Amino acid sequence: MDLFIKLSQFLLSLSLLIILHELGHFIPAKLFKTRVEKFYLFFDVKYSLIKKKIGETEYGIGWLPLGGYVKISGMIDESMDKEQMALPPQTWEFRSKPAYQRLIIMLGGVTVNFILAFIIYIGMAFAYGDTYVANTDFKDGMLIDNPVMLKAGFKTGDKILAADGVAIAKFDNEINMKLIMAKKILIERNGKEQEISIPVDLVDQLSKYEKGSLIAIRMPFVIGAVDDESPNTNLKPKDLITSLNGQSTRYFDQAQIIIKNNKGKTIPATILRDQKEQNITLKISKEGTIGVQSGGLSIESLEKLGYYKISKKEYSFMEAIPFGLIKGKDQLIGYGKQLKMIFNPETKAYKQVGGFKAIFDIFPSTWSWEVFWRITALLSIMLGVMNLLPIPALDGGHVMFLLYEIISGKKPSDKFLENAQMVGFVLLITLLLFANGNDIYKSIVGR
Structure with missing residues (x-):
């Protein structure tokens, strides 16, 4: 039953993100009178689970749950439809549209991903408010028993004051990520402030121990x-x-x-x-x-016993808007930093890159709409940022060539775009194999 609940949340979140992302391409394409031949959830390699043609577009569900796509006429994409590209351009084809329209179509998917994340954060603020323990309420500091943190110089009882000069105002489910991304942590120990450096390869070190949490609430x-x-x-x-x-x-x-x-x-x-x-x-x-x-003990029981005080702020719909926008912005910046860390060989964070199993594992085995929407919002940001990478075969690759065309006034040849698409496709397959290979490796060695 637990596996079924995790799988249901995983597939629902993935399907929602894929459909909305592809709608981000589909809607501007239709608005600019560009023909969309296919709109698919998952890939229909050789055959489809479900398909139905409505007007000029075939809608369907494929059997390979590695993403989804819209096939836009006259566009060099993963379909590599060279026969269509060899024919004279038609007015309803992507290649016949002005560069700015093609740019809007290509940016539509990631735009929807980012908008969706901000909407979810606004909705969560309105529906659930913000529950946390104020950092000032930890009079006796935090529990720190992670060997990596102890080696770096932390001790149980330390009060965490700031990360890279930014004050830590509250203890919530994002505090560990803030510490992982930081270079310097300001603490208070025995009434005196001091700064501790975070190891550059912290993520890699943490992966070698079962206890991945950096700090935790001290419990009775x-x-x-x-x-x-x-x-x-x-x-x-x-x-x-x-x-x-x-x-x-x-x-x-x-x-x-x-x-x-x-x-x-x-x-x-x-x-x-x-x-x-x-x-x-x-x-x-x-x-x-x-x-x-x-x-x-639950945090509520701890509050009754006088250990900690739970702070909860309710938001009206209008108040939830700025809170959600700030939350979304912070998450977007945070994921950008994570990506930068992954591409920095010194951090060795690339070893922890995961594939579909890693995404599956972050969903809980009990159903919680609050947790589901929080994970979906983060995945939406991740999907948007990843698709913006300037890699041919990704939206970012198409955007890169379109920007070149707009700035230079010269359109790359179809042959060049075909070769770039193939290189990008090979690179994506390599990254996919690496990420999911990491999942398999960690499952075998238990880390």
Whole structure:
């Protein structure tokens, strides 16, 4: 069932993005009276799952879910229809239209991708508001147990103040990405500020450990389950350990240190059970364990216990517009930085480039419209940026040649465009094989 939910979200998001992207080409093409021969979701290599011709356009669904396309008459594209291009140009063909009209048609897909992302962020702000924990509420700093971060010089209890000079105002699901993209992090430790450099190959280093999160919220020590052979039968699930051996253990990491320092001993402890404190004793094994599985608490429960305060801002529709636009702009800039990082050999981030499995894995196994739309908006930005790359066979490649034509007044020959299209197609296949090969490799080695 979990697999079905993940697959459903993946296919729905992918289909939505492909259809809207291709509509971005289709609509201006029709407005400029350019014939569109095919409009397909997925590729129809050899045969189609569904197809129906309406007017001059065949609409269908292919069997190969690697994208989609519109086939525009008189255009050198992935179809490589040389026979049509050898005939005299017709008024309804792409090649017969003014350069500015062809440019608008080619930019239509990525334009729709970016507009869609901004609309989703506006809609999410209006529907869900903005929920977060203000960074100033982390009085005792963050939990940092990632070996890469520890090696870089971070410690649990550090307060994260800024990334590359930009203040971190709130803790949300994007904070780890902000830190990954940064070069310098300003922290506060023991009341003093200091700056820590982020390793240039941080992404590659993180990939070598199961714990990919850079920082996390410090949690209390809550008993999730008591082992059958545990010597501490006086503990029960949902108990919260507040002190050990006379020392306060507000957080789990503090309790871990005390337990490891008292291996093989019996120590006094204080627990919170049913909102009442109780004093007990705990036996610690020679290995430094107490025979329990730790549990977790929701952020709402943490708020009730006085750990953190949840901040939630509601937006009217008009207020949601600027918030969504800023959110979209930040995501667009952020993805641009990620792409720059991937193309920088020093970062070794190219090793983490993923294909369809990597995209599939980011969807949760439980259905959440909020998460679905957040992922879809990000994928829309990714699709738009990737399609703008100046690679022949991508929209960006066509745009590059059209801009050359507009600036120079000279149109590249059909032969040149055919050869460029073939080179671009080979390059795209290579990138596709590399990305999905990375997925396969990581599945085999487990990283």
